[in-house]
Amino acid sequence: MTLIDRQNHRKLYVQLYDIMKKKIEDKEWPFGFRIPIEEEICNVFEVSRATVRSAILELVRQGYLTRQQGRGTFVAKKVISDKLTMFTTFGELMLEEGIDYSTDVLAQTIMMPVDDLADKLNISEDKHVIYIKRLRKADYKPILIQETYIPFHICPPLLEEDVQKNSLFELLEKKHGINLTEVRNYFDVTYLNADEGMLLDLSESAPALVLTQRFFSGDTQIMYMRSVNGTDKYKFFIELKRKAL
Structure with missing residues (x-):
């Protein structure tokens, strides 16, 4: 046992x-x-x-x-095991929609895991973490706050990469040879705090949708990402296909 x-x-x-x-x-x-x-x-x-x-x-x-x-x-009678299996970058999504987009990098630094971040990354509390905070804009308007945490030992050079112009996925996979094979998505509803409201040009306590994601390469967790958006500016679309019986 x-x-x-x-x-x-x-x-x-x-x-x-x-x-x-x-x-x-x-x-x-x-x-x-x-x-x-x-x-x-x-x-x-x-x-x-x-x-x-x-x-x-x-x-x-x-x-x-x-x-x-x-x-x-x-x-329970049946365990739901269907997962979202496609990774779409913010840039790819905006291009598909025909929308002009840009990114402001608000932070790109190294930190120690605080609160329950070590658990979310499946690392010990003495491991350093790369922290990247970006404000995503569409048609020159802020729509999404994205905070990304990556264990430093996974990809140290990422600390110096240009994450304003480049996709994290592409940097990890194409430049550093780290293939992302799985993502686990969790949705939640919350209210914006003062800082989030200011960044998104919305009032404090406005309703918001939070998407947290855990990215894996095989059995190794590579990244934890938290995305916050005002519900009037951004929507998530999920398409699930039923398997044939």
Whole structure:
């Protein structure tokens, strides 16, 4: 049985999430199976109830588990596994739409991971990170704030590259030979803070859509990106195709 590794820099609930997810994917916990109660999971993995609840909540959110009032928590009927598989750069998107675009580089520096950034990049907290913040404009109007974090050891020369004129994807793949093979996208709704509102020429607390992305090359995470846009200026379009039965 896989156990929690307390020497691992990853948070306990993330490790527990991975363990429970694997049980579902391997059908050790088949469809309809009622998972053990929280207290039992706490005892088996020697973690707190808060850790167990966080892992279960994420599994429910991802569609692996479902809760039934008064009965317990069960493995859901079907796990949704379709992913967005195409990478489109901001420039490619604007060209496709026939829109003039530009980029302002607001920051391009090196930093230490703060808050939960180390977890988001799957690195230890003593690793340096390249931080790039850009303001994207379409038809001369600001529409998107994009913050990118890349572990420094992945591509040190990126710190000196021209990220105003060049696509990060193209720099990584064509110049530095780092092929991006997978992206995981997460959408959320929030409200702009004062700085974001000023940059996007919108009022503070205006509604905004946030897209966070984790990019991988094989099993190695390469980059974490957070994009914020005002809902009146930018929309995301996702096309999903159903597999033939």
